[in-house]
């Protein structure tokens with residue numbers, strides 16, 4: 001693999017730096033546990049320099065015209081597209097997702113820069129009438145300042161550009177804290193931003209081990225120079241910061257569903273990135289009339305998936321990200337088994353394939369007391385639950401503190417509308433499970449988050465509204 005974009009240092013104020021201690025942490029290939037390389041481990045004090053640089057850079061950057069910012073974002077987008085083969089391999093190597101998915105994520109990540117380079121020029125203000133004759137208003141949207149951005153390992157490229165794109169478009173400057181399991185791809189993207197000509201101090205990135213993450217999060221949330229913190233990650237960590245969090249997506253199959261669509265939707269919604277997406281479907285509620293046939297078809301799909309080397313184009317299931325992730329999947333499956341769940345297929349580690357592999361699994365006989373019904377499994381496991389009525393399906397699908405994505409399949413148009421309106425989630429997939437794009441808003445209800453990324457809404461987090469009242473002589 002070409003290594004031209006691989007950096008071990010962090011990027012602060014236009015320089016590649018090693019941090020004061022010049023300490024390193026190791027990055028592993030989840031396929032076989034081999035060490036990919038070592039990355040400098042920065043702490044909160046090192047990160048403070050990045051915050052200061054972003055603060056200094058904010059004035060000049062926010063005063064550039066939107067057209068100038070747009071052109072730089074577009075150049076960055078073009079450079080990413082030119083480097084897809086290298087970036088895709090780099091992502092697959094450290095994250096473990098199959099190579100086609102790795103390249104797909106790079107294109108997905110680039111699409112946010114394309115979209116926000118255009119949106120930069122569409123930050124419109126307005127005027128509103130006061131209830132008096134001698135006063136006028138101008139409502140302006142202005143960038144909030146420095147954004148502290150924290151991204152997860154499961155979509156480290158897509159989640160970075162989905163935040164950094166709108167932040168830079170709005171006129172904010174940024175400090176990114178990259179995820180410890182996948183630090184190379186975020187720094188590679190920042191290197192390309194540098195090559196695109198984004199000025200020094202505007203986009204900074206710090207890499208760190210897990211032990212320094214909390215300190216950096218603390219700095220972001222307490223330093224007065226940081227105006228907003230945008231976090232994507234687990235509910236457990238995010239509760240303390242702010243909020244693009246985990247899901248627990250139900251997928252409902254009604255009696256009238258087209259099963260071929262259910263199967264292709266399951267492949268994407270359940271098995272993409274080995275089930276490690278925030279919008280991964282987890283609990284499959286299947287209506288009694290179609291239950292046997294649907295379980296048969298979904299089982300066939302689950303059994304057909306090939307585990308293996310994610311660089312091999314025939315692989316559809318790669319490793320889990322790390323032993324913590326694997327142990328969580330195993331614990332939840334074992335808990336379900338011990339409480340009476342039936343394993344239709346899979347159900348255990350695939351040690352013959354590699355240390356971090358778990359078999360694609362389908363469980364039935366799921367009951368309320370099983371943790372796997374309520375906790376995000378983040379792995380290739382489907383829970384199947386039979387239901388009788390539409391009302392029961394909606395009640396059970398909504399019976400969760402999380403509300404990121406909900407999917408359902410039905411050929412009854414009235415039912416589609418009823419269910420779409422009744423499901424409590426920020427993203428609804430009706431006869432489809434592809435719910436993310438640069439053009440549309442992404443985010444959750446309830447504990448799954450606050451705010452939206454993507455689309456025209458994605459800029460709002462990085463803009464603040466100023467109302468100017470102007471007294472005039474009439």
Ligand SMILES: NC(=O)c1ccc[n+]([C@@H]2O[C@H](COP(=O)([O-])OP(=O)(O)OC[C@H]3O[C@@H](n4cnc5c(N)ncnc54)[C@H](O)[C@@H]3O)[C@@H](O)[C@H]2O)c1
Nearest residue numbers: 151152153178179213214217233234237244245246247278
């Ligand atoms: N809603 C979304 O858009 C979305 C997208 C992707 C992932 N997710 C969720 O992310 C989770 C998977 O990611 P993860 O395991 O990396 O999550 P995580 O919460 O463990 O870590 C996410 C990021 O936060 C950092 N972090 C950890 N502890 C911190 C602390 N105390 N202060 C500041 N930062 C801290 C990590 O280093 C990492 O960069 C899943 O729950 C998934 O559903 C949500």
Ligand SMILES: O=CCCC(=O)O
Nearest residue numbers: 154155277278279436
């Ligand atoms: O993990 C969550 C992000 C997945 C996506 O944006 O499609």
